[in-house]
Amino acid sequence: MLRRRESVADKLYRYRGVATVVAVPVVLILLIVLVMPRSAPKMFGGGEVAETLAEEAEGKATRIKAPTGTETYAVVFDAGSTGSRVHIYKFVEDEGEMVLQGDTFDQLKPGLSAYPETPDDAAKSLEPLLKLALKTVPENLQKSTKLKLGATAGLRLLKEGQADAILASVKKYLAASPFQMDDKTGVTILDGTMEGGFAWLTLNYLLGKLGQQESETVAAIDLGGGSVQQAFAISQADAKAAPDGYIIQLAGGPQMYNVYVHSYLGFGLMAGRAAVLDWEDTRAANPCIPNDHAGTYEYGGKTYQLAGSSSGAAFDACSKVVKLVLKLDADCGAPVTECAFNGAWGGGPKRPSAIYVSSYFWDRAVEAGVITESDAITWQLKGADVIKAGDKACGTPLSEMGSAFPLVDSKQLPYLCLDLSFQHTLLTEGFHIPDATPITLVKRVQYKGQEVEAAWPLGAAINLLSDSHRG
CATH class of the missing domain: 3.30.420.40 (ATPase, nucleotide binding domain)
Structure with a gap:
């Protein structure tokens, strides 16, 4: 006996039980997807x-x-x-x-x-x-x-x-x-x-x-x-x-x-001042301090005496003291070329090409006249720019520094030579950034x-x- 051709409707009716079994979980999955919350905001960290x-x-x-x-x-x-x-x-x-x-x-x-x-x-x-x-x-x-x-x-x-x-x-x-x-x-x-x-x-x-x-x-x-x-x-x-x-x-x-x-720790700008002023061979005559200045410096609950050298402050001489303070020769447990300073590993032989420096690097660059645009938020510089400003700061008598560096607070004028010498030596000797390498000073980012x-x-x-x- 010949069967009649089964229509699509007949097939659906015949397999209605199987279809129900399959459809229920599919519908449930769709409902779950629809009611799931959107992905959380992309917050960086971890x-x-x-x-x-x-x-x-x-x-x-x-x-x-x-x-x-x-x-x-x-x-x-x-x-x-x-x-x-x-x-x-x-x-x-x-x-x-x-x-x-x-x-x-x-x-x-x-x-x-x-x-x-x-x-x-x-x-x-x-x-x-x-x-x-x-x-x-x-x-x-x-x-x-x-x-x-x-x-x-x-x-x-x-x-x-x-x-x-x-x-x-x-x-x-x-x-x-x-x-x-x-x-x-x-x-x-x-x-x-x-x-x-x-x-x-x-x-x-x-x-x-x-x-x-x-x-x-x-x-x-x-x-x-x-x-x-x-x-x-x-x-x-x-x-x-x-x-x-x-x-x-x-x-x-x-x-x-x-x-x-x-x-x-202990090598920020203010702590660095204290370390330079307390260096045993410079307590009586420090090449980082103007020769016509004497006084005290307070930091971390201690008082440090200020005594300039009779020959006056000098950028190169001050930088030599900073090098000693940084302990550049301290062993870091790795090849010498990978050491930074004070016995710390510097991150390996491969250093990033783009370097951004901030905080007191920015502040002193503004006050020393390295950054010449008052509305700047970033600034490109090289080590030579800091040396030039440092030579000027170290070679200017304290009595003339107020007019030479009008943006520097009067209480901070005696330390400008020291600060610039410290910053330059920190970058070039401590972090091994050559003078010719461009560095981006950053205060704010657009x-x-x-x-x-x-x-x-x-x-x-x-x-x-x-x-x-x-x-």
Whole structure:
């Protein structure tokens, strides 16, 4: 008997049970996909630095799930050795990425370390900066806005117990504000490695380098008052061969970076002054100080005597003292060509071609007349530019320096020769950057139509806003 041809409708009806079994999970999968949240904003950070700060998010922060246009703020206090600063960062969500839209900034002097015996006064000194944060962040967002204070080299150099007392007072003071501050990690002394890592992260974020190969990123050297940090990305092979304690991993977009970071505590500009003035062979006659000046220099709770040489200050003679202070011949446990100074490994034979230097490098370049445009935010220079300014500073009598260097505070004039000699020797001898190599001085970076300061607090803010850390 011949069967009639089965129609499509008949087949569907005959296999209706099988179709139901297959269709149900497919529909469920589609529903799950539709209701899943969009990917979290792309916040850069990770590795050891980010993991160290993971406690800031634990139990409190959630992954940011904001529609396009949503505003988010972060408040970061930078408590340095010479002053305190505040950054109030404003981010706006744009297609799944948190884009920095603004940085409201202010600073004041002296820093927290100026109150070693009066910790409550140290906390109270932050009042103008806290008021600015309260004025900047909309009232309805203050309770959800994260706040962090990171103290740097200045507090690290105080006597045992003094720094803890200051931090406790500061924590109590800031906790009374409406901002959200982690009880355990909201107020801390930043490890130099974290500070340097955040500075590198900030600079490359603003320059749009994150996500590119390590050879396309830039090196960051940040000169503070108490310490100097150097950071740059190196290859996976070089990272594996590196000595312990120098490499951290940071995630920048889709790229995971091995970043060489080292902080030289005691070799910031203000600490460097103290070391040069205290060098045993120069205490009676220091070639870094004008011959017509005598006085004292206060740093880290100690007093140093100033005594110029009878022949006057001289850039080359001062640089020789700085070389001794840097301990260029100290063994770093690697080939001599890979050593930096003070017994530290310098990051290996392959150094980045693009070098950005900031903080006191910028400030002294402005004051010494190296940077000649008042509205500049970056500036290209070579070692010869610093030598020229240094020769002028060292060869000018103190009585004439005020007119020769009108941008220098009168109290800082006796140290200008020393500062420029220190900076030049640090770069050329300490970090092995030839005089002919172009260096970019950076104060701020042009980022999406705005000028943003290239400092570590932005890197800290990015980590502060994210609870998703890749290690």
